[in-house]
Amino acid sequence: MRHLMSPLDFSVEEVEQVLDLAKDIEMNPKKYAHACDGKKIATLFYEPSTRTRLSFEAAMLNLGGSVLGFSSADSSSASKGESVADTIRVISCYADIVAMRHPKEGAPMVAASKSRIPVINAGDGGHQHPTQTLADLLTIRSLKGRLNNLTIGLCGDLKFGRTVHSLINALVRYTGIRFVLISPEELRLPSYVREDVLDKKHIEYKEVTRLEDALPELDVLYMTRVQKERFFNEEDYVRMKDFYILDKKKLELAPSDMLILHPLPRVNEIAVEVDDDPRAVYFKQVQYAVYVRMALILTLLEVKVC
Amino acid sequence: MRHLMSPLDFSVEEVEQVLDLAKDIEMNPKKYAHACDGKKIATLFYEPSTRTRLSFEAAMLNLGGSVLGFSSADSSSASKGESVADTIRVISCYADIVAMRHPKEGAPMVAASKSRIPVINAGDGGHQHPTQTLADLLTIRSLKGRLNNLTIGLCGDLKFGRTVHSLINALVRYTGIRFVLISPEELRLPSYVREDVLDKKHIEYKEVTRLEDALPELDVLYMTRVQKERFFNEEDYVRMKDFYILDKKKLELAPSDMLILHPLPRVNEIAVEVDDDPRAVYFKQVQYAVYVRMALILTLLEVKVC
Amino acid sequence: MRHLMSPLDFSVEEVEQVLDLAKDIEMNPKKYAHACDGKKIATLFYEPSTRTRLSFEAAMLNLGGSVLGFSSADSSSASKGESVADTIRVISCYADIVAMRHPKEGAPMVAASKSRIPVINAGDGGHQHPTQTLADLLTIRSLKGRLNNLTIGLCGDLKFGRTVHSLINALVRYTGIRFVLISPEELRLPSYVREDVLDKKHIEYKEVTRLEDALPELDVLYMTRVQKERFFNEEDYVRMKDFYILDKKKLELAPSDMLILHPLPRVNEIAVEVDDDPRAVYFKQVQYAVYVRMALILTLLEVKVC
Numbered sequence: 001m002r003h004l005m006s007p008l009d010f011s012v013e014e015v016e017q018v019l020d021l022a023k024d025i026e027m028n029p030k031k032y033a034h035a036c037d038g039k040k041i042a043t044l045f046y047e048p049s050t051r052t053r054l055s056f057e058a059a060m061l062n063l064g065g066s067v068l069g070f071s072s073a074d075s076s077s078a079s080k081g082e083s084v085a086d087t088i089r090v091i092s093c094y095a096d097i098v099a100m101r102h103p104k105e106g107a108p109m110v111a112a113s114k115s116r117i118p119v120i121n122a123g124d125g126g127h128q129h130p131t132q133t134l135a136d137l138l139t140i141r142s143l144k145g146r147l148n149n150l151t152i153g154l155c156g157d158l159k160f161g162r163t164v165h166s167l168i169n170a171l172v173r174y175t176g177i178r179f180v181l182i183s184p185e186e187l188r189l190p191s192y193v194r195e196d197v198l199d200k201k202h203i204e205y206k207e208v209t210r211l212e213d214a215l216p217e218l219d220v221l222y223m224t225r226v227q228k229e230r231f232f233n234e235e236d237y238v239r240m241k242d243f244y245i246l247d248k249k250k251l252e253l254a255p256s257d258m259l260i261l262h263p264l265p266r267v268n269e270i271a272v273e274v275d276d277d278p279r280a281v282y283f284k285q286v287q288y289a290v291y292v293r294m295a296l297i298l299t300l301l302e303v304k305v306c
Numbered sequence: 307m308r309h310l311m312s313p314l315d316f317s318v319e320e321v322e323q324v325l326d327l328a329k330d331i332e333m334n335p336k337k338y339a340h341a342c343d344g345k346k347i348a349t350l351f352y353e354p355s356t357r358t359r360l361s362f363e364a365a366m367l368n369l370g371g372s373v374l375g376f377s378s379a380d381s382s383s384a385s386k387g388e389s390v391a392d393t394i395r396v397i398s399c400y401a402d403i404v405a406m407r408h409p410k411e412g413a414p415m416v417a418a419s420k421s422r423i424p425v426i427n428a429g430d431g432g433h434q435h436p437t438q439t440l441a442d443l444l445t446i447r448s449l450k451g452r453l454n455n456l457t458i459g460l461c462g463d464l465k466f467g468r469t470v471h472s473l474i475n476a477l478v479r480y481t482g483i484r485f486v487l488i489s490p491e492e493l494r495l496p497s498y499v500r501e502d503v504l505d506k507k508h509i510e511y512k513e514v515t516r517l518e519d520a521l522p523e524l525d526v527l528y529m530t531r532v533q534k535e536r537f538f539n540e541e542d543y544v545r546m547k548d549f550y551i552l553d554k555k556k557l558e559l560a561p562s563d564m565l566i567l568h569p570l571p572r573v574n575e576i577a578v579e580v581d582d583d584p585r586a587v588y589f590k591q592v593q594y595a596v597y598v599r600m601a602l603i604l605t606l607l608e609v610k611v612c
Numbered sequence: 613m614r615h616l617m618s619p620l621d622f623s624v625e626e627v628e629q630v631l632d633l634a635k636d637i638e639m640n641p642k643k644y645a646h647a648c649d650g651k652k653i654a655t656l657f658y659e660p661s662t663r664t665r666l667s668f669e670a671a672m673l674n675l676g677g678s679v680l681g682f683s684s685a686d687s688s689s690a691s692k693g694e695s696v697a698d699t700i701r702v703i704s705c706y707a708d709i710v711a712m713r714h715p716k717e718g719a720p721m722v723a724a725s726k727s728r729i730p731v732i733n734a735g736d737g738g739h740q741h742p743t744q745t746l747a748d749l750l751t752i753r754s755l756k757g758r759l760n761n762l763t764i765g766l767c768g769d770l771k772f773g774r775t776v777h778s779l780i781n782a783l784v785r786y787t788g789i790r791f792v793l794i795s796p797e798e799l800r801l802p803s804y805v806r807e808d809v810l811d812k813k814h815i816e817y818k819e820v821t822r823l824e825d826a827l828p829e830l831d832v833l834y835m836t837r838v839q840k841e842r843f844f845n846e847e848d849y850v851r852m853k854d855f856y857i858l859d860k861k862k863l864e865l866a867p868s869d870m871l872i873l874h875p876l877p878r879v880n881e882i883a884v885e886v887d888d889d890p891r892a893v894y895f896k897q898v899q900y901a902v903y904v905r906m907a908l909i910l911t912l913l914e915v916k917v918c
Contacts, residue, residue, distance in 0.1 A: 033344055038645055040673055042666070050376055051396055054348070057374045058400035061346055068669045070662055070683065071376065081840075082877035085884070090663055090876065093899040094670035228387075264396065265388035272391070287399040339650055356682055357702055360654070363680045364706035367652055377682065534693075570702065571694035578697070593705040 002300055003112040003119045007133040007170040015170075019138050021295035022288070026142075029062065035298060035305045036065035042095035043069035044087070045122070046102040051264060052122050052132075055286070056099040059293035068094060085114045092116035097301055099131075100124075118300035126162050131296060132263055133166040135289035140220055142288060143259055143281055149176035153214045156182075156224035156244050156269060158189040163263040164224055165193050172201050179205035180214040182244065186236070187226070211244050215253040221246070223262045223269055223282075247271040254279065261285055308606055309418040309425045313439040313476040321476070325444050327601035328594070332448075335368065341604060341611045342371035348401035349375035350393070351428070352408040357570060358428050358438075361592070362405040365599035374400060391420045398422035403607055405437075406430075424606035432468050437602060438569055439472040441595035446526055448594060449565055449587055455482035459520045462488075462530035462550050462575055464495040469569040470530055471499050478507050485511035486520040488550065492542070493532070517550050521559040527552070529568045529575055529588075553577040560585065567591055614912055615724040615731045619745040619782040627782070631750050633907035634900070638754075641674065647910060647917045648677035654707035655681035656699070656723075657734070658714040663876060664734050664744075667898070668711040671905035680706060697726045704728035709913055711743075712736075730912035738774050743908060744875055745778040747901035752832055754900060755871055755893055761788035765826045768794075768836035768856050768881060770801040775875040776836055777805050784813050791817035792826040794856065798848070799838070823856050827865040833858070835874045835881055835894075859883040866891065873897055 041060040043053050057067045088111040100108045101122040108121035123129040141147050154164050171177050181189050198205050208214050228237050262282040274280050331338050347366040349359050363373045394417040406414045407428040414427035429435040447453050460470050477483050487495050504511050514520050534543050568588040580586050653672040655665050669679045700723040712720045713734040720733035735741040753759050766776050783789050793801050810817050820826050840849050874894040886892050
């Protein structure tokens with residue numbers, strides 16, 4: 001039995017298989033409409049994340065399966081002092097697969113170690129969020145046609161941005177990848193990613209502080225939210241949050257086939273006027289996320305559809 | 307693609323079609339048990355309303371479809387600052403139809419303008435609640451046999467009562483409708499309904515301050531809750547809330563075939579002793595609300611059942 | 613139409629039928645996979661209990677049915693002042709069967725008196741929790757092969773422990789049952805159980821204050837959580853909570869075929885090191901709880917599967 005804790009749990013070949021399956025699901029949804037009949041996913045969300053939770057639920061429902069779970073810790077046994085290890089053993093009696101979001105890093109790993117059913121990490125603190133990364137990869141591969149020979153701009157909160165770190169780790173396994181890291185000094189990519197991943201693997205990258213300087217050379221621009229909750233004080237947040245806002249004017253500097261991705265929710269880092277630009281694919285990304293989660297559920301449950 | 311924002315979005319003919327379909331569903335539930343197989347409704351409730359939410363969910367489940375969503379804003383992305391416009395674009399990737407309740411007037415309208423799937427307004431502040439109105443119409447038509455030539459008493463909070471305003475707007479499109487408006491001075495029907503709707507359309511009505519004075523002449527008595535949350539202070543609420551309580555004694559003044567409706571939840575404006583009176587149809591109204599929501603889902607999804 | 617309020621609502625023969633059905637479900641799950649197609653359970657949880665709620669939901673989903681409901685009072689109409697009696701009449705229009713958890717004793721009984729569909733008490737305050745008891749009985753019968761001639765140790769909070777009182781009431785209907793009551797003086801079994809049930813029915817029991825003294829003679833050890841919320845002050849809780857912790861060392865005193873049950877959630881009254889002992893069956897108990905709830909749903913809905 002396999003779990004998915006980190007995007008790196010899958011080899012490049014395995015990732016390709018999941019993305020291929022997701023593509024087939026996109027093309028032939030009816031073929032998969034009953035693939036998980038009688039199966040159940042438990043969505044255990046110890047912190048709220050509507051978008052991610054409903055994406056997993058939509059994925060399972062699209063496969064003919066059903067859903068149970070909770071959407072915040074308040075309504076869970078956690079408030080009575082039950083450990084994650086015990087909860088997962090209970091849930092193993094109720095469901096066939098689990099998607100777990102937890103504010104603490106490593107909680108899904110603890111769950112996986114005691115679980116009798118596959119566990120998917122649906123985000124653990126600032127740590128990992130592998131299905132977001134798979135969705136990012138599927139979006140890029142579907143709309144660019146490749147995952148190699150790309151210049152990727154990463155913009156915003158590169159220090160705390162979990163999705164950014166995961167995406168870097170996933171992309172460095174492909175050839176010809178260049179990064180342009182766009183952030184204020186205070187939110188630079190941490191050295192444990194910059195040095196231990198990029199430098200160590202001899203990945204080409206540069207750091208810039210102005211979005212305008214990066215745009216002309218990008219194949220993909222990955223925007224991220226400046227999350228208020230990651231800041232120590234309101235003042236720092238207010239000072240920095242507007243530094244990296246993408247609008248129509250800035251976008252004139254970008255190539256006509258550049259993709260704009262965003263893990264959502266967006267606050268104001270992408271102006272609403274950008275939404276109608278054909279390069280803006282962040283809502284398509286949401287759709288790809290459903291397909292990739294469907295593919296992942298099928299893969300972990302070892303369901304074959306002919 | 308159509309949405310339902312206000313009871314007036316549908317013409318009288320279209321309303322009749324929905325009510326006819328609801329009637330057929332009541333008579334032949336099995337015929338519709340798989341009409342929405344593989345389809346999903348998203349219930350996006352930015353404020354809790356158990357009765358309305360579960361009514362939509364029951365409706366979709368009765369049609370063979372499935373459900374995802376959230377029951378309060380706490381557990382939604384709204385708390386991370388996501389706009390309704392963005393949320394609906396995300397949800398458009400997850401579901402086939404949406405029922406949205408929101409404390410702000412107009413929020414479902416914003417959602418509809420950006421949605422790729424039909425949006426049903428499930429109540430927006432003190433503004434509109436069109437499926438409640440459709441349920442009211444179905445209840446009256448089913449149990450009275452007609453929607454014209456009726457004297458309708460509206461009792462309680464006519465100032466803030468959203469369901470009352472919607473019902474008036476819906477009924478003035480039929481012929482021979484008379485209203486008796488029963489409320490304390492402080493909670494009178496506002497002039498934008500009294501003048502702009504009733505007077506303008508030359509609809510006969512009178513205003514009374516005692517429930518007893520109205521009862522003898524009514525075909526339908528529509529009771530409403532005096533909602534605590536609409537008042538500025540506790541004192542005003544306490545002073546007024548008991549003015550308009552229907553009990554067995556008052557009910558002796560009413561015709562034997564008068565219907566008593568209530569949008570629920572009831573607090574104490576109808577004494578429990580009234581529940582067993584055959585004229586009390588407010589729990590039947592709940593059942594009709596499920597049928598009408600089933601009919602509405604089928605209509606907006608353009609699902610035909612033969 | 614029948615409800616389930618207390619474990620004693622069913623005769624011994626009826627309990628046997630439910631347990632037999634649960635056993636058949638365990639052996640032939642596929643046979644029951646569509647037994648409740650098109651049927652709905654409403655889980656009305658006025659206080660959170662993830663484990664119990666999800667157990668009912670898993671049970672209904674395993675039978676092919678579907679689920680609607682709420683997981684805490686905050687998101688229910690209760691906050692608008694609706695009575696349980698009114699809520700159940702509304703829910704009767706939405707679902708085919710109800711599982712209700714309520715902090716107030718007797719609330720499910722009120723619901724049952726007004727309901728048009730079967731109501732299962734899923735825990736009412738410190739009062740009754742009949743499906744937990746049925747799960748306990750099924751676990752013991754399945755793993756011991758009998759429900760008579762057993763020495764049962766009940767350990768922990770015997771004063772407030774609802775599950776303990778229910779289990780005692782259920783087991784005294786079998787022959788050859790002995791109890792060993794293991795608790796601190798402050799949390800002794802209350803006299804209304806000790807005298808009115810055990811003494812009155814001439815059931816053999818003894819009270820001990822040390823878990824070690826009881827272990828050697830037990831067929832079944834039923835551990836319970838010392839619930840913080842039952843205490844008047846933190847100090848009393850801290851002083852007592854660690855008195856009755858089962859660990860590997862204590863377990864050396866127990867027979868090799870003794871079963872360890874626990875209604876969960878566990879806090880620290882059973883050391884994690886005990887989990888791998890073959891006598892620890894509290895997670896199997898969770899699985900049996902699903903089977904017994906499936907059997908109960910079928911029984912109350914009068915669904916026959918051939």
